[in-house]
Every structure is written in C-alpha cells, then in structure tokens.
Amino acid sequence: MGLRGLGKLIGAIALIFLCWLGGMSEAAAFSEAQNIVLESWRIVNRAYIDETFNHQNWWQLREKLLKRPLDNREQAYGTIREMLATLDDPFTRLLEPEQYRSLQVSTSGELSGVGLQIDLDAETGQLEAVSPIAGSPAEAAGIKPLDKIVEIDGLSTKDMALDEAARRMRGKAGTKVSLTIARPGETGRRKFEIVRDRIALNPVYAMLDTTSSSTPIGYVRLAQFSANATQEVAHAIAKLGKQGAQGYILDLRNNPGGLLQAGIEIARLWIDEGTLVYTVNRQGTLGSFEATGNAIADKPLVVLVNQGTASASEILAGALQDNGRAILVGEKTFGKGLIQSLFDLPDDAGLAVTVAKYETPSHQDIHKRGILPDRVVPQEPITLSEAGTSSDKQYLAAVEELGIIDN
Known part of the structure; x- marks a missing residue:
C-alpha cells in the first residue's frame, strides 16, 4: 500500500472513531433536564402504536424541543407534556415520580385517600367518578357514579390529567380534601369535605x-x-x-x-x-x-x-x-x-x-x-x-x- 492509500485508510479510521465518539457523547452534550426529554422521546419513538406519530415529523419535533435551554426538572416535564400532547392520545402521558409511585401502589393492593375510582368522560374529557370503593370515605360521603368532579380543593379540574387528579385526592390518612361535584340531572353543585383514610384494595x-x-x-x-x-x-x-x-x-x-x-x-x-x-x-x-x-x-x-x-x-x-x-x-x-x-x-x-x-x-x-x-x-x-x-x-x-x- 502506498503512502496515499495509507493516508486514506487512516483518515477513514479517524472519521469512524470521531463518529463513534459523537454518538457516545450525545447524552453528555445535553443538560440533565434535556436528557429526560430525550429519553422520553426515544421511548415513544420505539414503542408508540402509531408510527406516523399523529401524522407529524417526530424527528423534527425532537430537534425543536432539544434546542430549548431546559434548566430544571419542571421545565423538562412541561416540555414532555407538550411533546406528548401532539399525539392527541390522552392515555399516553407523563407520570411524575409521586404519580408513578401512586399508580404502582394502586395496582398492588393498598393506598391512602378517598377511595374513588375516576376516569375522563369519553365525549367531553371531563373528570368523573366511576365508582367509590366499598367502605371508603367517598362512599360514606355520598359520591355516586357519573358525578362530575369539577374542583379538587378549589382547583378546577378542566384540562387536569387523570393522574394529577388521583394524586390530589390521595394523601395521608386523617387529612381532608374538598371535592366539588356536578351531578347529572341537578342544576347546582355539591361540595364534599372528605377525610382521607387507608383503603384496603381487595377488589x-x-x-x-x-x-x-x-x-x-x-x-x-x-x-x-x-x-x-x-x-x-x-x-x-x-x-x-x-x-x-x-x-x-x-x-x-x-x-x-x-x-x-x-x-x-x-x-x-x-x-x-x-x-x-x-x-x-x-x-x-x-x-x-x-x-x-x-x-x-x-x-x-x-x-x-x-x-x-x-x-x-x-x-x-x-x-x-x-x-x-x-x-x-x-x-x-x-x-x-x-x-x-x-x-x-x-x-x-x-x-x-x-x-x-x-x-x-x-x-x-x-x-x-x-x-x-x-x-x-x-x-x-x-x-x-x-x-x-x-x-x-x-x-x-x-x-x-x-x-x-x-x-
């Protein structure tokens, strides 16, 4: 091999090495908050059911979001929610640490709160009661299936995520939470002051x-x-x-x-x-x-x-x-x-x-x-x-x- 051929080979090896270093250092090039956004993007990119991502350029969205100077976790969460909102899928959502732990607890058999199963109305997106758990504070208070939950502790539930609503209703046994209800067939609103308790989840x-x-x-x-x-x-x-x-x-x-x-x-x-x-x-x-x-x-x-x-x-x-x-x-x-x-x-x-x-x-x-x-x-x-x-x-x-x- 001549000097020219050897030079080309060394140049190619160097280029491959630099590209490898570039891939290895992508995460290091971003802040901690940006890396949380990046990992969220990757998860959706790999797993989401709709490979058109609601008919949008998913890679282009990644580049746009990662150009933002994200300084803390709250900014990262806001960016992730914005990213997921473009999918127009209410079931694909961010679960903050406390929400994530609460979800894992609720499927494991025990929690502390009001004991109310909730969902979003399929037509209106409004938060509603599915059913109070038997023997729970919610049942004792008189909450009924299909009651619309319009406020939690005075905070409007309009556009509130399901997990956020669940998190606000959970809490230490003995503490209080206020729920404002709109009941189908009634014109006024009802306000319930409910004392949280330990809920045994024998289903x-x-x-x-x-x-x-x-x-x-x-x-x-x-x-x-x-x-x-x-x-x-x-x-x-x-x-x-x-x-x-x-x-x-x-x-x-x-x-x-x-x-x-x-x-x-x-x-x-x-x-x-x-x-x-x-x-x-x-x-x-x-x-x-x-x-x-x-x-x-x-x-x-x-x-x-x-x-x-x-x-x-x-x-x-x-x-x-x-x-x-x-x-x-x-x-x-x-x-x-x-x-x-x-x-x-x-x-x-x-x-x-x-x-x-x-x-x-x-x-x-x-x-x-x-x-x-x-x-x-x-x-x-x-x-x-x-x-x-x-x-x-x-x-x-x-x-x-x-x-x-x-x-």
Whole structure:
C-alpha cells in the first residue's frame, strides 16, 4: 500500500472513531433536564402504536424541543407534556415520580385517600367518578357514579390529567380534601369535605344469593384488575362453589380496568379453550392470548356491564361473550381498546405509552365503540350497597337469564 492509500485508510479510521465518539457523547452534550426529554422521546419513538406519530415529523419535533435551554426538572416535564400532547392520545402521558409511585401502589393492593375510582368522560374529557370503593370515605360521603368532579380543593379540574387528579385526592390518612361535584340531572353543585383514610384494595366482593332464584346463585363483584384480583376471584369462585352455587353473576359494572394480565388470567378461570383476546402492534402484527385448559368453574355465567366497564373489563367481557361462555346484561361498555405499557425515566418518573390495541376473539375493535350486551337493561346509577339487591334492575335481569340457561 502506498503512502496515499495509507493516508486514506487512516483518515477513514479517524472519521469512524470521531463518529463513534459523537454518538457516545450525545447524552453528555445535553443538560440533565434535556436528557429526560430525550429519553422520553426515544421511548415513544420505539414503542408508540402509531408510527406516523399523529401524522407529524417526530424527528423534527425532537430537534425543536432539544434546542430549548431546559434548566430544571419542571421545565423538562412541561416540555414532555407538550411533546406528548401532539399525539392527541390522552392515555399516553407523563407520570411524575409521586404519580408513578401512586399508580404502582394502586395496582398492588393498598393506598391512602378517598377511595374513588375516576376516569375522563369519553365525549367531553371531563373528570368523573366511576365508582367509590366499598367502605371508603367517598362512599360514606355520598359520591355516586357519573358525578362530575369539577374542583379538587378549589382547583378546577378542566384540562387536569387523570393522574394529577388521583394524586390530589390521595394523601395521608386523617387529612381532608374538598371535592366539588356536578351531578347529572341537578342544576347546582355539591361540595364534599372528605377525610382521607387507608383503603384496603381487595377488589372482590362475593355473596351467595339464595332468595332471588330457586337455585343458589354466586354473585361476584370485581372492582379493579389489581395484582391480587385473579387470586381473589379464584378464591370467591371456589368458596361459592362449596356453598352450592349453581350459577354465577360476575359484576363488572363501573370497573375501569387495571392490569391487562389480570384480565387475561381471570378469563382463564372461566374459559377452558379458545382465544381470549388479540393484540395488534404498530406494525399490524397480530398476537393473541389463549385459554390454558385450567378453568375452575363450568356453571352458567351472566356478566353485568355498563358505561363504566372499561379496558381490562372489556377484554374479559369480550372474551366471555365471544366464546359463548357468558351472557352479557346491562348497558354498552365504555370503549377503551388501547393497551398501555409503563416505562421508567431516569429521575423516578415514568411514561404510560399506548403500545397496542386489542380486538375481541371475534375481531371486534371496540375502541370508542364499546361492547353491546346481549340484553340491554338501562338503569340509573345505584349505590354499591344496592348492587345485587331487589333495587338493582340489571341484577334481577341477570337472575332471569340464569333461569333461562338452567331450563
């Protein structure tokens, strides 16, 4: 090799080395706050379901945001929220450290607060109560499903993120929080002063009903798909079976969802074989979760649903309906057919990112459509203490359906 060839080789090696150094030092070129933004951008870039990123140039947005002189974490969070807002997806959101910890606690089995499940109205985006937890301060105060929460401690909830609202309602046991409510059908507003308390999150309530039918009925109400939900539902089914239940009513009304895996595992308690749910990722690749042949109950089943039945609840309801395992009674479900995953950020914050959508076993995409029950029974909101009683029209209709099945 001549001197000229050797010089070209050395130059090429040097160029490769400099490029490698440049890649290695990208993070070092930014401030800590900018790196939080950069990592958030990377997570969405890799995982978000829509590879068009709501029809925008995602790389160009990155360059624009990283030119900002971000000096602290609060500025970084504001920039991340601005970035995520361009996706027009309320379920893809930033979780600040306290919010992230609270979310992890709420799916693990215990928290401290008012004990109120909340969501955003699909049409208006307004914060609303899904259901108070049984025995909670919110239930004792008289908060009802579909109540619109317009203020928390005097702060308007307009444009408030769901996680921010949840964070403001949580707090140390014995402290107070003020909720201002607009109740459907009423012109004025109600103000509730609620004392926070420790909330045990056993998501299951079960009873054997021997009065509504000629045969004993096992009633199982599931409030949330938390980490202990599958175990608690399995325990309830086994206990009711030993007590002589000849049919079951599974109440998923006002259940906002929770852990996807819990929804799948609970479906496996009822279904011996078949597909439970399909998932579709950004490439359009279809995945599925199947029954495993380990069902623990084969008696007739009716499932109660309403407009507060969402997400993992709809996965379970859809699996049971499409496999012919259960009759659905009540009202059309919420219609949340998107799946989120949680990702850690460097400063103990996190991102919830929509990574896939799901379809029921019959390939229904229920997002913003919901699931229509086999028997539609409209009903005004009732309290938890009225559920499963003679005041509960949907429950009585479910009892009738079990009678039809038995015959």
